[in-house]
Structures are given as C-alpha cells and as structure tokens.
Amino acid sequence: MKDKIVLGKTIDKWTKDYPLLEDLICTKEVFWTNPKYRKFDEAIKNISLSENHVKDAEERLQRFAPYIEKVFPETKDKQGIIESPIVEIPDMKDYLDAHCETNLLGNLLLKCDSHLAISGSIKARGGIYEVLKHAEDLAIDHSMLSKEDNYAILDSDKFREFFSQYSVAVGSTGNLGLSIGIMSAKLGFKVTVHMSADAKKWKKDLLRSKGVIVVEYESDYSKAVEEGRKQSDANPNSYFVDDENSINLFLGYAVAAYRLKKQLDELGVIVDRDHPLFVYLPCGVGGGPGGVAFGLKLAYKDNVHCFFAEPTHSPCMLIGLMTEEHDQVSVQDFGIDNITAADGLAVGRASGFVGKTLENLLSGDYTIDDDKLYVLLSALADTENIYLEPSALAGVGGIVDLFNTKAGQKYLRDSNLIDKMKNANHIAWATGGSMVPKEEMDKYYEKGIELSRE
Known part of the structure; x- marks a missing residue:
C-alpha cells in the first residue's frame, strides 16, 4: 500500500507530507483545523x-x-416556506458533559433539518430549490409564466403536461434523491434517481411509490453520479442535478443561514465577537454543508466558526481540503473503503467546487466513528425525545471534539476565544431522520443502546 502511487506520489510520501493522513487511513477519529482559514x-x-x-x-x-x-x-402552517425549527438540547449537553470528562462551555442547540417538510432532510433545501429554479426557467422561456404571476397556477394539468416533456435526473446516496424525486414528480417531470449501493431500501421504495424511476448500482455514490450524468447528457430534454458542482443547489442551502439568523434573533441568541457561534455540519459530497456554511459566513462573518463532520470511513472533504487536491483524490486512493452506516455521508470524492469555494472560510473538519453515531442516536432519543438517522448525529459530537482535542483547544487559543466560550452557542445541524420508518429507527436505537453498554 505504501508504494501505491496517487497523483505521482507514493502513499508513504503522502503521509510524510500530511501526517494526519496516517490516522485517516487507519480510520481513526481526527479533528483537523484549516491552516488556510482567513x-x-x-x-x-x-x-x-x-x-x-x-x-x-x-x-x-x-x-x-x-x-x-x-x-x-x-x-x-408556514405558508409554503420549507423551514425547520431550532431547539435547545440542554439534557443532551448534560449527557455529553457526563461522558466526555470535560466541561463543555456554552449552549447546545439542534437545527432540525431532520424535520423539514416534504422530504425530511437538509436536501429539501437545495434539491427542491434547484428543481423549482429549473421549472421556473422552462416555464418563463416558453412564455407560460411570469415572475409577477401567482405560482399556484403551476398546480394544473396544463403545466404538468408541459413539464412531462422534460426529464430530471440525479445521482444520490438517498436523501438528495428523495427531495429531487418527490418535487420533480409533483411538478410533472419524468424523473430518474441513480442510487448508490449504500442507499437504504426504504428510500428507494418511497421514491418508486411516487412514480420515480430508481436505477440501482452495486458501486458507490461517484459511480451513480457518473452514470446518471452520462445518461442524462444523452437526452437533450433531460436536466441533471449535479450534486458535485451545482451552484443552484449550493445557493438553495445558503438561504438557510438568513432564516436561521432570524430564528436566533427571536430566541434572543446573541452572535457577536464576545458571543461566538460554532456550527457542526455533517458532510458528504459537500453541497449541503458548504452552502449553509457559506450563508452563515455572509450573515455572521468572523463571529461564526463552521466545522464539517464526516464518517471515519468516508473523509473525502477532509482529505481534499488538507491535501488541497479537492476532487482530484478519493478516499479509495488511500485504501479507505467508503463503507459507513451514515448513508447520506458515504461519499468517496468531495465536490471540488465546494472545497475550493470554502477553503478560506471553513474552520475545520473532524471524523466520527459509526458506532458513536448509534450511541449518540439513542442518547438523543432518551434525553430529548428526538430521533435522527445515523448520519445526522455526526454534528452532535463536534462540541466534544472542540473542547477535548489538542487541535480544538489550539484553534480556540489562536482565535482568542478561550475567555469567550462561556458565552458561546453551538449548533449541531441535524440533516435527516423524520421519514425513517419506525421499524428501521427502532433498530438504530437498539443498536445504540447495545453499543453504549459495551
């Protein structure tokens, strides 16, 4: 393995240049702070x-x-705006405090994108937005719609018939496919979702029940995207939603930040130089967390600190950012298998567009073990009665790593934040879970209880 060549260098040379790679290759948990942060x-x-x-x-x-x-x-109840609540989770913070042998300063909140309407995950933001933008562009180009119209007119046979001439396609590990599939089918588009091997069966079944064509692959996310793009490109009336490079997806996610700002204002949560905000975002290919982080930096500038969270078996964004090679390297290049229970985060190659856009804005990235995701899942259910899918728990452990790692403490010192942490607020971004079938969620919960006893 050490003699394997990746981009002209042996693995041995890669690990000498980037010592943290050794731990990543061994699928150990790491906390990395971004030296290019500005x-x-x-x-x-x-x-x-x-x-x-x-x-x-x-x-x-x-x-x-x-x-x-x-x-x-x-x-x-929200007049057609798809938005999720934000809630304080003090009992979960007490649980983390008790189990991490340190004093976690500040308040811990959960942004419940797990409970977004329509498709029950963060992908209801970017995915639905991109489909709506495409529909609007088509309808305006064909003089069927103007921006001054009441868009409720789109719910008609005339528009469904019009959109049925066009196709929408996407490659997905699950949640993006749900949002694209549900929204596209509702408008009347023919829609195909190319699903990777790690996508959950219930997600495929739900899509098929909505009239969506689901194409399954034995391989991972990157292959599903590649094949989906190839098939879509062969049809001039087909539109491919490109999770790896889409500016529209990214902007749909970024809108969340301004809505969050309003929610925090309503809760009386102050964010300024003396009241720093830390946000922990589960990351797959990077579009969702990247868009949210970009929006948060626009809203709060230097007073917000964004960290991505990835499974130990799929740290594609961390490797891309750390090596500055972005989408030119994959986890498989370094012998990491990209097999994880966090299906929404099971991505081997990160978005180059997101990595390059955020390379000076992102504070850092950390990895979390699958077993820990299950333990946190059952703990959150017991302490706060909130049920998430495993990948959505990746953000919950971030506060512990910030306080419990040398790299996290150094970041706080270098940013002159040590004496301000008692006034800090921490947000774990819960990316999905409300649509998980009960019997499936029960299995997750039981696994977490079992693992917590070990």
Whole structure:
C-alpha cells in the first residue's frame, strides 16, 4: 500500500507530507483545523458568489410558496416556506458533559433539518430549490409564466403536461434523491434517481411509490453520479442535478443561514465577537454543508466558526481540503473503503467546487466513528425525545471534539476565544431522520443502546 502511487506520489510520501493522513487511513477519529482559514473580508474576495445570489434564491422560494402550500398541505402552517425549527438540547449537553470528562462551555442547540417538510432532510433545501429554479426557467422561456404571476397556477394539468416533456435526473446516496424525486414528480417531470449501493431500501421504495424511476448500482455514490450524468447528457430534454458542482443547489442551502439568523434573533441568541457561534455540519459530497456554511459566513462573518463532520470511513472533504487536491483524490486512493452506516455521508470524492469555494472560510473538519453515531442516536432519543438517522448525529459530537482535542483547544487559543466560550452557542445541524420508518429507527436505537453498554 505504501508504494501505491496517487497523483505521482507514493502513499508513504503522502503521509510524510500530511501526517494526519496516517490516522485517516487507519480510520481513526481526527479533528483537523484549516491552516488556510482567513478573516471573512479577505476570504470573500476570492469567491464569485455574493449575498445578492443568495437573496435571489430566497426571492425565488418566496415566489413558489403559494404553489408549495397548495400541493404539500404539510407546509400550510408556514405558508409554503420549507423551514425547520431550532431547539435547545440542554439534557443532551448534560449527557455529553457526563461522558466526555470535560466541561463543555456554552449552549447546545439542534437545527432540525431532520424535520423539514416534504422530504425530511437538509436536501429539501437545495434539491427542491434547484428543481423549482429549473421549472421556473422552462416555464418563463416558453412564455407560460411570469415572475409577477401567482405560482399556484403551476398546480394544473396544463403545466404538468408541459413539464412531462422534460426529464430530471440525479445521482444520490438517498436523501438528495428523495427531495429531487418527490418535487420533480409533483411538478410533472419524468424523473430518474441513480442510487448508490449504500442507499437504504426504504428510500428507494418511497421514491418508486411516487412514480420515480430508481436505477440501482452495486458501486458507490461517484459511480451513480457518473452514470446518471452520462445518461442524462444523452437526452437533450433531460436536466441533471449535479450534486458535485451545482451552484443552484449550493445557493438553495445558503438561504438557510438568513432564516436561521432570524430564528436566533427571536430566541434572543446573541452572535457577536464576545458571543461566538460554532456550527457542526455533517458532510458528504459537500453541497449541503458548504452552502449553509457559506450563508452563515455572509450573515455572521468572523463571529461564526463552521466545522464539517464526516464518517471515519468516508473523509473525502477532509482529505481534499488538507491535501488541497479537492476532487482530484478519493478516499479509495488511500485504501479507505467508503463503507459507513451514515448513508447520506458515504461519499468517496468531495465536490471540488465546494472545497475550493470554502477553503478560506471553513474552520475545520473532524471524523466520527459509526458506532458513536448509534450511541449518540439513542442518547438523543432518551434525553430529548428526538430521533435522527445515523448520519445526522455526526454534528452532535463536534462540541466534544472542540473542547477535548489538542487541535480544538489550539484553534480556540489562536482565535482568542478561550475567555469567550462561556458565552458561546453551538449548533449541531441535524440533516435527516423524520421519514425513517419506525421499524428501521427502532433498530438504530437498539443498536445504540447495545453499543453504549459495551
């Protein structure tokens, strides 16, 4: 293995250049802080996207709200806006405190994207947004719709017939496929979801029940994306949602940050130089957490510190960022198998677009073991009566790693934050779980209880 050549270098040379790679290859938990992290005003100069792009996305979602409210009754209470609650989880913080042998300073909150309407995960943000933007573009280009119209008119045979001439396709480990599939089918598009081997059966079954074509692959996420893209490109009327490179997905996720800011204001949560905010975001290919982190940096600048969380068996973003090779390297290049219970995060090669966009904005990245995900899952259920899927727990352990690792403590010292941590707020971003069938969730819970006894 040490003699294997990756981008012209042996593994031995890679691990000498990046000593942390040794632990990643051994699938150990690590906490990495980004040496390229910069002050916001400096970092944003290198990025072509701006606040105006995010505002444009938010306005588009507002235009679609009457349609969403009409066709998805579960969004009525929010007038067609797909948004999740944020809640304090003090009992879970007490649990973490008791089990981590350190004093976790600040408040711990959970952003419940696990309970977003329509598809029950963070992907209801970017995925649904991109489908809506595509539908709007088509309808406006064909003079069927203007931005001044009440978009509820899209719920009609006329529009469904129009959209049925077009196809939408996506490659997915599960949750993105759900949001793209459900939304596209509702509008009337023909939709195909290319699913990797790790996608859960219940997600495939749910999609098929909505009239979505599901193509299954024996291999991982990257292959599903590659095949999906190839088949879609062969059809001029097909639109491929590219999770690896899509600016539209990214902007759909970024809208979350401004809504979160409003929620925190309503809760009386202060975010400023003396009240830092730490956000822990489960990461697969990077689009969802990347978009959210970008929006948060626009909203809070240097007062927010964003960390990605990845399974020990799928640390693609960490390897891409650390080596600065981004999508030019995969976890498999280094002998890591990319097999994890965190199906939404089972990605071997990170988005180069996201990695390069965030390389000066992201504070760091850490990995978490699958067994720990299950233990945290059952603990959150017991302490707060909140049930998440395993991948969504990746963010919950972040606060512990920040306080319990040398790298985390060094980050706080270097950022002059040590004396401000008692005023800090920590947000674990819960990315999915509310649509998991009960019998499946019961198995997750029991596994967590079993592992916590060991």
